[in-house]
Amino acid sequence: MSHIPLRLTTGAFILNAGYGKRHLDKDSAAGLQSMAAKVIPPVTRMKPETFGKVLSYAEMTLGAALLAPFLPSRLVGVGLGIFSGSLLTMYRRIPGMTQADGIRPSQQGTALAKDVWMFGIAVALVLDRKPKSGNTR
Template sequence: MGFSIGNAALRLVSGAFILNSGIGKLHLEQEHAAGLQAAAARVIPPAGTLEPDKFGKLLSASEIGIGTLILLPFVPTRLAGLVLGMFSGGLVATYLKSPGMTKEDGILPTPAGTAMAKDFWLAGIAVALFFRRRRQ
């Protein structure tokens, strides 16, 4: 298992971004938590059964855990890519299923959807990490 500056860079930018997002959600207002919960419930219906405050805390803890896992250098890169892929897949699905986020084609973002469409870069990083070429 060798060190790769390319993998380290991908893990640093994605892990730090997700970790920061989770830390920013530590003290969500109930209205904001409820909005995030409604979006998540479009993809994962059981998420809608929680109290918004509890959902917000679970979301924050999940993002902190995922961001930390991606940043830890002793976590295998393929595992980090897999976890990032599952996380980013949920974000992309939320974007695609949220009304008003995409144009009529169902892919290109509307002005309101641009902020969510950026989550595709996390999916791209996940693919790069998971399918990276092993050194021999």
């Protein structure tokens, strides 16, 4: 039960983000592809339009998985961890996203740095253990 708020809010947010990317124009898709290439260089082999579609469907799939109550929290937590970890890696690798200390976000980097909350939720979903039968918390 404690996972419902985490999964519902995060799943709806990611599903909506993916849904909004369904019809990206070529320039917008190319911009996102360029950022993603900082983490996953092989994405540069794709056409920007194809990358945009794949990104959209991947986000919608992850969002739907988080919303599906029959999928184990650990499993969707791993998926969310990979997704949010990739976003945080982009944040660290793209010039101008951080202040001079390399950690605190610049004005430009705040949009990616805020995704740290998703990584925290992923860790909570993966690490949370169900009590063994007979045990109470």
